[in-house]
Amino acid sequence: MSNLSQKTNYAGSQGFSLIRNSKSSRDIFEFLMTGIATACILITLIPLFAVLFYVLVKGAGRLNLDLFTKLPPVAGQTTGGIASAILGTIQVVAIATIVAVPFGVLAAIFLSEFGKNGQVVRWIRFITNVLSGVPSIIAGVFAYSFIVLKMGTFSVVAGAIALAILMLPTIIRTTDEALQIVPQEIRWASVGVGASNYQTALQVVLPAALPAILTGVTLAVARAAGETAPLLFTVVYTNNWPKGPLSPTLPSLAYLVYEFARGFDKVLQEFAWAASLVLVALVLLTSVIARFATRQKQF
Amino acid sequence: MVLPNQNVTGIPQSRSPIEKTLDQGFVWLTRLMAWGIIVVLLLLGFPIAQQAIPAIQEFGLGFLFSSSWNPVNNQYGAFPMIYGTLVSSFIALLFAVPLGLGTAIFLSEDFIPLSIRTALTFLVELLAAIPSVVYGLWGIFVLIPFLRPFQMFMYQNFGWIPLFSTPPAGPGMFPAGVILAIMILPIITAIARDSLASLPPDLRQASLGLGATRWVTIFRVLIPAAFSGIVGGIMLGLGRAMGETMAATMIIGNSNNLKISLFAPGNTIASLMANQFPEASGLQVSALMYAGLVLFALTLLVNIAAEWIVNQVKAKYQ
Numbered sequence: 001m002s003n004l005s006q007k008t009n010y011a012g013s014q015g016f017s018l019i020r021n022s023k024s025s026r027d028i029f030e031f032l033m034t035g036i037a038t039a040c041i042l043i044t045l046i047p048l049f050a051v052l053f054y055v056l057v058k059g060a061g062r063l064n065l066d067l068f069t070k071l072p073p074v075a076g077q078t079t080g081g082i083a084s085a086i087l088g089t090i091q092v093v094a095i096a097t098i099v100a101v102p103f104g105v106l107a108a109i110f111l112s113e114f115g116k117n118g119q120v121v122r123w124i125r126f127i128t129n130v131l132s133g134v135p136s137i138i139a140g141v142f143a144y145s146f147i148v149l150k151m152g153t154f155s156v157v158a159g160a161i162a163l164a165i166l167m168l169p170t171i172i173r174t175t176d177e178a179l180q181i182v183p184q185e186i187r188w189a190s191v192g193v194g195a196s197n198y199q200t201a202l203q204v205v206l207p208a209a210l211p212a213i214l215t216g217v218t219l220a221v222a223r224a225a226g227e228t229a230p231l232l233f234t235v236v237y238t239n240n241w242p243k244g245p246l247s248p249t250l251p252s253l254a255y256l257v258y259e260f261a262r263g264f265d266k267v268l269q270e271f272a273w274a275a276s277l278v279l280v281a282l283v284l285l286t287s288v289i290a291r292f293a294t295r296q297k298q299f
Numbered sequence: 300m301v302l303p304n305q306n307v308t309g310i311p312q313s314r315s316p317i318e319k320t321l322d323q324g325f326v327w328l329t330r331l332m333a334w335g336i337i338v339v340l341l342l343l344g345f346p347i348a349q350q351a352i353p354a355i356q357e358f359g360l361g362f363l364f365s366s367s368w369n370p371v372n373n374q375y376g377a378f379p380m381i382y383g384t385l386v387s388s389f390i391a392l393l394f395a396v397p398l399g400l401g402t403a404i405f406l407s408e409d410f411i412p413l414s415i416r417t418a419l420t421f422l423v424e425l426l427a428a429i430p431s432v433v434y435g436l437w438g439i440f441v442l443i444p445f446l447r448p449f450q451m452f453m454y455q456n457f458g459w460i461p462l463f464s465t466p467p468a469g470p471g472m473f474p475a476g477v478i479l480a481i482m483i484l485p486i487i488t489a490i491a492r493d494s495l496a497s498l499p500p501d502l503r504q505a506s507l508g509l510g511a512t513r514w515v516t517i518f519r520v521l522i523p524a525a526f527s528g529i530v531g532g533i534m535l536g537l538g539r540a541m542g543e544t545m546a547a548t549m550i551i552g553n554s555n556n557l558k559i560s561l562f563a564p565g566n567t568i569a570s571l572m573a574n575q576f577p578e579a580s581g582l583q584v585s586a587l588m589y590a591g592l593v594l595f596a597l598t599l600l601v602n603i604a605a606e607w608i609v610n611q612v613k614a615k616y617q
């Protein structure tokens with residue numbers, strides 16, 4: 001009996017026992033590392049809550065009906081809104097979405113339905129991922145050289161095309177993944193009753209994956225709404241109401257934040273925080289909706 | 300009574316030519332769009348290079364190593380911005396890599412119940428969704444004042460080290476690096492977590508079965524096995540940090556003079572372009588395009604390498 005307990009003691013002190021011992025160096029190491037990992041995630045989340053907290057606190061002061069109905073103040077004024085910027089952002093993002101969604105969804109249909117998982121498909125997926133890493137400013141410079149210089153004028157369309165390039169990889173990747181999850185049986189069933197390729201793809205597989213695709217599209221839209229850099233190169237910021245797709249000027253939320261934050265005018269800075277609050281609320285809302293939408297699976 | 304062969308003849312034996320064309324046309328349309336992605340990527344650099352030609356002819360490769368940026372004399376060199384891009388990205392990695400790796404381990408191992416882990420993963424992803432310009436605004440009014448005491452302390456006690464040799468001016472390379480770290484944390488975490496989670500469970504079971512503890516398993520088995528994936532994620536983060544524009548522009552200080560000190564204002568290629576482009580003309584536009592081309596080439600190389608490495612890991616364990 002005493003022999004046995006001696007044995008356990010010996011083993012424990014050398015770190016070979018399976019019993020936890022707060023004094024063994026092995027268990028201290030385990031405890032310490034778990035603590036460090038926990039600290040890592042807590043530190044990672046601090047900036048998120050700090051940004052959300054400050055945007056809410058500093059932006060809430062201007063959160064009233066004026067914010068959504070009036071034009072931004074000029075120097076000296078103390079009241080106003082960001083209505084034009086909201087409309088302008090909606091306009092440029094809507095054009096970008098109209099360009100990017102058909103392009104992206106059709107490309108994704110090829111990748112998951114007709115590409116037969118060959119070498120080409122692998123390359124296109126690779127290129128799509130690389131494209132998602134291209135800096136947003138490069139998309140802006142591209143639209144400047146390719147459209148603004150050719151048309152001879154800045155324009156909302158040029159900005160929208162830059163945004164569309166940034167939206168494409170997200171749309172392609174989410175659509176591609178959503179289509180791949182659709183079970184093979186419903187394709188066989190569709191072909192079995194005599195449907196052709198495009199009927200199967202458009203009327204059977206695509207509707208089945210629609211919730212996940214819409215999620216991807218809304219995430220891309222939210223991201224595009226927050227982009228500023230491409231607009232620096234393609235349109236001229238204005239406080240006035242947006243004037244249509246070919247206009248060289250555009251009010252936009254993200255640019256308003258950039259413009260007003262750099263100045264020393266306290267009132268304008270308040271509007272920068274309010275516009276940030278609207279942008280962050282948009283992003284949070286789409287992210288949360290997206291999360292719940294993708295949870296509901298059709299199959 | 301319906302005869303069987305009547306039924307059979309009722310079904311057309313083959314599709315009509317119009318339907319066939321339509322079907323083929325649709326497949327070709329999707330193929331065209333898919334190939335279009337490759338065209339978009341190839342096309343991105345082309346007009347930028349075209350615009351850069353005058354500056355390339357004027358300055359050649361010396362552009363990369365000269366540190367005078369003077370629009371008045373039409374003298375342009377991008378060395379301070381290339382230096383600033385690399386240094387701010389390096390600071391970002393310095394903070395983001397250990398934090399991201401720790402977070403990824405925490406989120407991929409079973410320290411806490413799955414439902415809480417899913418929620419935490421979502422929160423980390425949200426960090427990536429916040430617009431860059433909002434980080435910039437927050438950086439100006441919250442982060443810079445917050446970092447000032449730390450920077451002051453380093454300057455007063457370690458000022459003899461060149462890296463800390465200037466009094467903190469507010470905007471600068473160091474705050475920009477911290478903001479970039481926050482912005483690239485989600486991608487590093489996500490890729491590292493995916494790499495760890497995609498390891499076959501047998502690895503973990505075998506290690507635990509041999510008597511290894513949880514952290515010994517993580518350090519000796521899981522991290523080495525997922526190493527290339529983690530490196531790929533870090534490189535993707537590096538690519539993001541180098542190309543990030545708005546947040547960097549808003550808090551780096553936009554000084555075109557080369558300073559070794561991290562507390563002095565600096566500049567990155569992206570923030571140089573964002574800042575000077577709206578007022579630029581003539582050769583200056585061309586010089587900015589040249590700088591943009593350098594940035595595009597740098598980020599493209601890093602991203603291609605990163606994607607390649609990440610793909611290798613996926614291929615290995617599938």
